[in-house]
Amino acid sequence: MLTGYHWLYVAAVAAVGLASVARTAFYYLLRYFTDDVLGSGTLGSGALGSGTLGSGALGSTTAVSRLPWVALGFIGLALFQGGFSFFSGRWAAETAEGSTRRLRDYLYDHIQRLSFAYHDKTPTGELIQRATSDVDALRRFYADQAIGAGRISLLFLVNFTALLTLNTRLALISVVLIPFVLATSVWFFRKVSQLYEEFQEQEAKLSTTLQENLSGIRVVKAFARQAYEKDKFERDNFERYRRGKRLLIMHAVYWPSTDILVFAQLILGYFVGAVMAINGTITVGTFLAYLGMVSMIAWPLRQLGRLIVDMSTGIVSFGRVVAIIREDREPLDVGQHQPTDPLRGEVRFEQVCFGYEGEGETAVILHDISFHCQPGQVVALIGSTGAGKTSLVNLLPRFYDYSSGSITLDGVELRDYSRRYLRQQMGIVQQEPFLFSRTIRDNILYGVGRSVSDAEVEDAARAAAIHDVILTFPNGYNTLVGEKGVTLSGGQKQRVTLARTLLQNPRILILDDATSSVDMETEAVIREALETLLPGRTTFIIAHRIQTVMAADLILVMDKGRIVQSGAHEELMATQGTYRRIFNLQSQIEDELEQDLARVSG
Ligand code: DCP
Ligand code: MG
Secondary structure (H helix, E strand, C coil), rough: CCCCCCHHHHHHHHHHHHHHHHHHHHHHHHHHHHHHHHHHCHHHHHCCCCCCCCCCCCCHHHHHHHHHHHHHHHHHHHHHHHHHHHHHHHHHHHHHHHHHHHHHHHHHHHHHHHHHHHHHHHHHHHHHHHHHHHHHHHHHHHHHHHHHHHHHHHHHHHHHHHHHHHHHHHHHHCCCHHHHHHHHHHHHHHHHHHCCCCCCCHHHHHEEEEHHHHHCCHHHHHHHHHHHHHHHHHHHHHHHHHHHHHHHHHHHHHHHHHHHHHHHHHHHHHHHHHHHHCCCCCHHHHHHHHHHHHHHHHHHHHHHHHHHHHHHHHHHHHHHHHHHCCCEEECCCCCCCCCCCCCCHHHEEEEEEECCCCCCCCCCCCCEEEECCCCCCCCEECCCCCCCCCCCCCCCCCCCCCCEEEEEECCEEECCCCCHHHHHHEEEECCCCCCCCEEEEHHHHHHHHCCHHHHHHHHHHHHCHHHHHHHHCHHHHHHHCCCCECCCCCCHHHHHHHHHHHHHCCCCEEECCCCCCHHHHHHHHHHHHHHCCCCCEEEEEEECCCHHHHCEEEEEEEEEEEEEEEEHHHHHHHCCHHHHEEEEEEEEHHHHHHHHHHHCCC
C-alpha cells in the first residue's frame, strides 16, 4: 500500500529518531551544566545544597566563560529537535495523504470493475462506507499512529540506552512495571478492535439505510411510510450510538488503568533515584538528567499504549478495505477469440440454463432456452413480468455467465470472446434508464469512444424522438440533467438513453422495455425511425405491447423462465396459445378505450 512512499516514510521515522536523540542529548547537557558548570562555580554549594555538589575542580571564571557555549548548545539542540520533528511530521503527512489518495483511486476503479453479481449482493452504502470512512481510518493510521508508535519506540530505546549509560541499576528499576503497561494495552487492543469492528458494521448499515431511503424517497412519501422509516432509522442510529458509547467507555477505562501503573513506575523510579543521590551513589546532575529521561520513557509508553489501542481502528479498517480488494475483478479482456472481420450478428442459444448466484443454492431462472436468429434479424421477447426476459438478454454482453448449454455468436462460443469486445459490439438500452448529472449532450455521448459531430448527436436524438423536446429546454443540448438541472420525465429519460445507445452504432442492439414509458404515438415515431436504423444489425426487443413486437422476424413468448412459444406474428396468431391471448386482450382493451374516447368527445 505504501509503494512509492516507502522511502519517504523511512525518512519520516528516521527524522523522528533524530529528534528524539536531540531530546535525550538535552538531558545530557543538563547534567553537564549542573555538575560541571554550576557545580564548579560560586553558586555551587549554596544554591543547590549539599551532597556531591561543589566538588568540581574548575574555577568560577572558566565556568562563566562556558555559559554562552552551554546556552548555544541548548538552543542548537532545540532547533535540531524542532527541525526534525517538523520534517518527520511533514513527510509522514505526505505519505499518509499520498498513499490514501492512491488507495481511494484504486478502490474506486476496482469497485467499478467488480462483477454484476458482486454489486447485486453488496449494498451501495456499505461500499461508500468502506471507500470513505475506512480509508480515512487508514490515513490516520499512517499519519499519526504508525509514525507515533515509531517515534515512541525510538524515544524509548534512545532514552533507555542513555539511562543505562547513566546508571544501570536505576535504568532497570525504571522499567520493571512496563511489561504490565504493555500487557494491559494489548488486552485493550483486542477489546477495542472487536468493538470498533462492530461499530463500523453498524455505521455501514446506517449509511445503507440512509442511502436507500434517499434514493427511494418518492416511494416513502407515496406510501406515507415516513414514520416507519423514521423508526427504522432511529433504531439503527440508536444501535450505532450504543456501540459508539461502548467503544468510548473502553477508551475511557483504558487511560486511568494505565495511568496508575505509569505513576507507580515513576514514583518508584524517583524514590530510588533520590535515595541514591542522597547516598552519593549518583551526582545531582545525574539525578536531574534521570528525572528528565525517566519521564521521557514513562509518558511515551502511556502514549504507546494508547496508540496501540487506536491502531486497532486502522487495522480493522484495513481488513474491511482489503476484503473489497480481494474480490476478483470481472476480467474484461480475457478471451481467446480475436475476431478480425466485423461481427455479422448470428446468435444461437442451445439449451441454455442460468441462475443467479445467491446465498446457498442458486435457483434456476432460465430453463433450456434454445433459438436461432440470422444476422440482421429482429428478435422480440414478450411475456409476463419476472419471466426472465432481462436475464436472457443480459447473458449476451456477458453481464452474467450461463451455467450450462451453449450460446454462440457468429458460430463462436460466447465465453471465447472477451467481455470488452462483446460490450463494444452490443448496445443495450436498460430497463431502468439511468442518466448522469451532466448535460444532455454528455449523456448522449457517454458510450462513444470516438469524437462525434453535433449533427450525429442530433440524428441519434431524432431517431429516439427526443430532439424536439431537447430544443424546448433553455440550454438545449447543454441543459444539465438531474439535481442541478431539468428533471426529465420517465419517457424522456428513456428516449435519451435510447439516443445514447443508437449513437454507439452497435452491431447488436438490445432494447429492454426501451419504450415502456413512452406514449403510443411517440412509440410509433421511434419504431419508424428504428426501422431505417435496424437493417444490418441484429436486434433484441423486449416489450409488453404487441404492436412493438409484431414486425419482428422471431417472437419468443416467455413464461417462468421458459420459451413457451416462438415464431413470427402470423404463425403465432394461427395457433391457440399465450400470444394470441395477449393479442386479443390488448386489442380488446384498445377497442374499449377508443369507444370510450369516442363517447366522451361525441
Ligand atoms: N432475479 C434475480 N436476481 C437478479 C435479477 C433477477 O434473482 N439480479 C430474478 C427475479 C425474477 C427472475 O430473476 O424472478 C427473472 O427476472 P427478469 O428481470 O429477467 O424478469 P423480466 O425481465 O422478464 O421481468 P420484467 O418484465 O418485469 O422486466
Ligand atoms: Mg425485465
